[in-house]
Amino acid sequence: MRAATYQGPGEITVEDVPKPEVESPEDAVIRVTHTAVCGSDLWFYRGESDREEGSRVGHEPMGIVEEVGDDVTSVEPGDRVLAPFAISCGECEFCRKGLYTSCVKDESWSGENGGGQGEYVKCPHADGTLVRVPDRYADDEDTLESLLPLTDVMGTGHHAAVSAGVGEGDTAVVIGDGAVGLCGVLAAQRLGAERVIAMGHHEERLELAEEFGATDTIAARGDEAIERARELTHGGANHVMECVGAASAMDTAIAIARPGGTVGYVGVPYGVTEEGLDVFTMFSDNITLNGGVAPVRAYAEELMDDVLQGTLDPSPIFTKTVGLDDIDEGYRAMDEREAIKVLVKP
Amino acid sequence: MRAATYQGPGEITVEDVPKPEVESPEDAVIRVTHTAVCGSDLWFYRGESDREEGSRVGHEPMGIVEEVGDDVTSVEPGDRVLAPFAISCGECEFCRKGLYTSCVKDESWSGENGGGQGEYVKCPHADGTLVRVPDRYADDEDTLESLLPLTDVMGTGHHAAVSAGVGEGDTAVVIGDGAVGLCGVLAAQRLGAERVIAMGHHEERLELAEEFGATDTIAARGDEAIERARELTHGGANHVMECVGAASAMDTAIAIARPGGTVGYVGVPYGVTEEGLDVFTMFSDNITLNGGVAPVRAYAEELMDDVLQGTLDPSPIFTKTVGLDDIDEGYRAMDEREAIKVLVKP
Numbered sequence: 001m002r003a004a005t006y007q008g009p010g011e012i013t014v015e016d017v018p019k020p021e022v023e024s025p026e027d028a029v030i031r032v033t034h035t036a037v038c039g040s041d042l043w044f045y046r047g048e049s050d051r052e053e054g055s056r057v058g059h060e061p062m063g064i065v066e067e068v069g070d071d072v073t074s075v076e077p078g079d080r081v082l083a084p085f086a087i088s089c090g091e092c093e094f095c096r097k098g099l100y101t102s103c104v105k106d107e108s109w110s111g112e113n114g115g116g117q118g119e120y121v122k123c124p125h126a127d128g129t130l131v132r133v134p135d136r137y138a139d140d141e142d143t144l145e146s147l148l149p150l151t152d153v154m155g156t157g158h159h160a161a162v163s164a165g166v167g168e169g170d171t172a173v174v175i176g177d178g179a180v181g182l183c184g185v186l187a188a189q190r191l192g193a194e195r196v197i198a199m200g201h202h203e204e205r206l207e208l209a210e211e212f213g214a215t216d217t218i219a220a221r222g223d224e225a226i227e228r229a230r231e232l233t234h235g236g237a238n239h240v241m242e243c244v245g246a247a248s249a250m251d252t253a254i255a256i257a258r259p260g261g262t263v264g265y266v267g268v269p270y271g272v273t274e275e276g277l278d279v280f281t282m283f284s285d286n287i288t289l290n291g292g293v294a295p296v297r298a299y300a301e302e303l304m305d306d307v308l309q310g311t312l313d314p315s316p317i318f319t320k321t322v323g324l325d326d327i328d329e330g331y332r333a334m335d336e337r338e339a340i341k342v343l344v345k346p
Numbered sequence: 347m348r349a350a351t352y353q354g355p356g357e358i359t360v361e362d363v364p365k366p367e368v369e370s371p372e373d374a375v376i377r378v379t380h381t382a383v384c385g386s387d388l389w390f391y392r393g394e395s396d397r398e399e400g401s402r403v404g405h406e407p408m409g410i411v412e413e414v415g416d417d418v419t420s421v422e423p424g425d426r427v428l429a430p431f432a433i434s435c436g437e438c439e440f441c442r443k444g445l446y447t448s449c450v451k452d453e454s455w456s457g458e459n460g461g462g463q464g465e466y467v468k469c470p471h472a473d474g475t476l477v478r479v480p481d482r483y484a485d486d487e488d489t490l491e492s493l494l495p496l497t498d499v500m501g502t503g504h505h506a507a508v509s510a511g512v513g514e515g516d517t518a519v520v521i522g523d524g525a526v527g528l529c530g531v532l533a534a535q536r537l538g539a540e541r542v543i544a545m546g547h548h549e550e551r552l553e554l555a556e557e558f559g560a561t562d563t564i565a566a567r568g569d570e571a572i573e574r575a576r577e578l579t580h581g582g583a584n585h586v587m588e589c590v591g592a593a594s595a596m597d598t599a600i601a602i603a604r605p606g607g608t609v610g611y612v613g614v615p616y617g618v619t620e621e622g623l624d625v626f627t628m629f630s631d632n633i634t635l636n637g638g639v640a641p642v643r644a645y646a647e648e649l650m651d652d653v654l655q656g657t658l659d660p661s662p663i664f665t666k667t668v669g670l671d672d673i674d675e676g677y678r679a680m681d682e683r684e685a686i687k688v689l690v691k692p
Contacts, residue, residue, distance in 0.1 A: 094605055099632055102605035250625075259440055259448035269625040277623050279596075279615040286445055286638035292629045 003056050003118025004327045009047030012328045020114040020122035025071035028126035032063040037330045037342040058117025059085040059109045060151035074127045080138035081130040084297040085152045090128020098298040119346045131300040146307045149314040155296025156266045157183025160241040163291035164264025168192030176243035177205035179317045179341040184243045189213030229256045254278045259285040318343040349402050349464025350673045355393035358674045366460040366468035371417035374472035378409040383676045383688040404463025405431040405455045406497035420473045426484035427476040430643040431498045436474020444644040465692050477646040492653045495660040501642025502612045503529025506587040509637035510610030514538030522589035523551035525663045525687040530589045535559030575602045600624045605631040664689040
């Protein structure tokens, strides 16, 4: 089969690799019909994180179940499924309490599972991981493209909103106008926020934020952005969603939070250890820091319900679509910020 | 009147200073009968934080109201009162939601209010700040000594427990065997924790922790302490109370937290900015960081109820009592860890 592989910074090639097969009775093999390039894929693409050369990449697969192991009961061949970026057994303490990203099995899509950007993937712990799309919607292309973000960014934006404690009538500030930030705007308005203030650097992405429900936008950086957000919230927001994953964005989030408020963060906090976190402001203002890597499996059903009912549609974040053979062009477009998020159809 | 003043690192002297007087209609002047030396007083005593030479010190006063301004309605001359370390108006947004430490008036005991370690203090915003001790208990020395910690350390230990989300049947780890940590043990068991694991370095303080309700103690540092705590909690605690206020203690707290758990912290996080916080572990394990400077005014009534009923008694933390003229000896004893906390009777 064909699969995208990492060959070093800036270099993604599509190679012939062994097709994964069912090995354990809990496995399922999926023919991937839709997948995506993730902002987090850019870390190794840019050489900012280490990755083994030749390794298969991707972690947001959707497709058709081709084969299942003997113990798999929740899906069968022919079913349309999507899979969260984190594999989960569904049975351990952490899966049972909804913290699927802390599953004790600690499996990932990479390695011999085949990556998520290829023709097939093997899903270990299929019953604990896969989300079945109801048959009625299983071949509706528009619906599938709206569901695909549930594998990662929509669940992650939702986790930011949940972690920030966003609820009915609240005012939330969303930092970041990437795919996660935009999904965060959708999530905040979906949870009933009265005001959603989107902060970013790209006019056209902030326009999409407005389409997604942002009531205000701030196109500024650093102190100017902080000042504007504090002005709009009359002194700081009780709910701040950090959807960038950078030390500067975390500092901005803390500076924008109202005393007693909560920062919900979902981006890997690159640079924070080096530069330090403004713990003194957090301390004196009793600001809570909540969140982490999003257990998107926990949110899949409720978000899918809304997508299927037509009340939630994150698909506009896919501003470019490529075939598997052109996936390098997808990486390039995201790296150069030409595309918000790239849909890949193997 | 006589009042303790800071004269430079290691030097506290008692000087004749002007007695404070009611100036605003919201003021009260209190004759101080009981006060204390705080662990946070040691920062300037040790030269670790800046403080103006000649400034009056202290922030945990209890005493008898001597005079009140025209607008004060909650207390009158002759009343026994205690005052939290933070002055609060009781009327602003933050006071109304219980976050008294973020009061917009931003007043403190130092300066012309007279400090808390002297014969008299002036309390601005008396109605929003002072806690009246019921007459029946107003002259009972044992009760007063049990109530005095509500001005700071008992409320702070309670804030750590509340911030860490400690509830009935929980297991909590309390890091720190100083006055705040010991009060944290009392608070955790009071909130219904089934297991309270106290961690510290001093055998006799850990014995007091056991008297206060600790079910287990860990007398170790660094990796050994972390390993032992993870062992006792079968992989990490859902509720960790950081009652030290140091980068190393914060790191220990994060390392001990179970995935999805909460660290409640109440100590000024000295050193954290320089050394950085382990945000990566927090991120991958979805560990919440909650807490900050304790709004002890919010907790005064409920804690006082328990003290007056005899079900809560933090007074054993006072292992030394001095008169005002010997307060320098109190500072020395706390600095050298001879005393857990020093009671001062002006």
